[in-house]
Amino acid sequence: MATVNDVREVIERAYPPHLAEDWDAVGLICGDPAVSVSKVAFALDCTQAVAQRAVDIGAQMLVVHHPLLMRGVTSVAADTPKGKVIHTLIRGGVALMAAHTNADKARPGVNDVLAELVGIAPGRPLVPADPALAQDTPAKDAAGDACAQDAPALAKAPGLGRLGQLPEAITLREFTQRVANALPETEWGVRAAGDPDQLVRTVAVSSGSGDSFLETAAALGADVYLTSDLRHHPVDEHLRAGGPAVIDTAHWASEFPWTRQVRDIVSAQTGLETEIIELRTDPWTVHAKKEN
Numbered sequence: 121m122a123t124v125n126d127v128r129e130v131i132e133r134a135y136p137p138h139l140a141e142d143w144d145a146v147g148l149i150c151g152d153p154a155v156s157v158s159k160v161a162f163a164l165d166c167t168q169a170v171a172q173r174a175v176d177i178g179a180q181m182l183v184v185h186h187p188l189l190m191r192g193v194t195s196v197a198a199d200t201p202k203g204k205v206i207h208t209l210i211r212g213g214v215a216l217m218a219a220h221t222n223a224d225k226a227r228p229g230v231n232d233v234l235a236e237l238v239g240i241a242p243g244r245p246l247v248p249a250d251p252a253l254a255q256d257t258p259a260k261d262a263a264g265d266a267c268a269q270d271a272p273a274l275a276k277a278p279g280l281g282r283l284g285q286l287p288e289a290i291t292l293r294e295f296t297q298r299v300a301n302a303l304p305e306t307e308w309g310v311r312a313a314g315d316p317d318q319l320v321r322t323v324a325v326s327s328g329s330g331d332s333f334l335e336t337a338a339a340l341g342a343d344v345y346l347t348s349d350l351r352h353h354p355v356d357e358h359l360r361a362g363g364p365a366v367i368d369t370a371h372w373a374s375e376f377p378w379t380r381q382v383r384d385i386v387s388a389q390t391g392l393e394t395e396i397i398e399l400r401t402d403p404w405t406v407h408a409k410k411e412n
């Protein structure tokens with residue numbers, strides 16, 4: 121019989137905590153490391169519905185991507201939203217653990233899953249975890265092919281985002297549809313900015329909120345940059361500066377597929393029963409286009 125700590129160690133080997141950003145809060149959020157575990161559940165967010173589902177399916181541990189508690193907390197009273205989640209978990213005997221930016225950067229990690237889903241072999245990170253490697257960044261060759269020449273250490277380095285090539289150039293319109301077909305479905309789908317008929321082949325991806333890497337994607341020679349949570353002004357200014365086309369997906373849709381990766385790791389290394397909680401935690405529930 122494994123313990124919460126045994127599962128924690130498996131996850132920390134796969135997604136080393138030292139890779140996490142300074143502002144992040146990864147690791148065990150609640151639960152007793154010494155308690156036995158027979159079933160582990162997985163989700164992207166620990167919402168109240170997810171916490172309740174973890175209890176209902178008889179899990180003793182829930183592994184998520186987004187930390188439940190990020191900033192200073194002075195109360196986990198059960199009449200606050202996060203306190204209610206914590207009470208549900210502790211009363212139901214469920215430990216909670218988060219692997220966040222450490223899982224984004226790890227190889228394999230969240231960004232490798234996203235890259236493979238949209239049809240590229242995950243190459244170099246957009247931002248290597250080791251800043252010394254970033255200085256090895258080669259210039260683009262005549263064909264604008266940035267990732268083909270990357271040193272092997274950079275091509276497999278941990279870090280945020282991934283760069284890769286589609287097998288052949290396709291239009292932005294076609295690629296956007298391919299992304300929509302590949303990612304888990306949300307109410308509002310996927311949108312793109314840029315000329316729909318332009319050809320794209322070099323693809324940059326960054327799971328979750330990636331608007332801070334718009335310039336990086338441009339500097340690395342991407343034809344299109346796929347991320348989430350994009351806003352009007354940064355995208356408009358980026359395009360007018362000649363930057364690559366942009367694809368904006370639901371944050372949940374770009375990261376939820378990672379739950380299969382972490383589930384497979386825990387299952388293979390512990391032999392425990394596992395279950396992905398398939399509740400869609402994208403907050404957007406209605407999408408409307410103007411009726412004629």
Ligand SMILES: [Zn+2]
Pocket residue numbers: 185186327328329371375
């Ligand atoms: Zn995220």
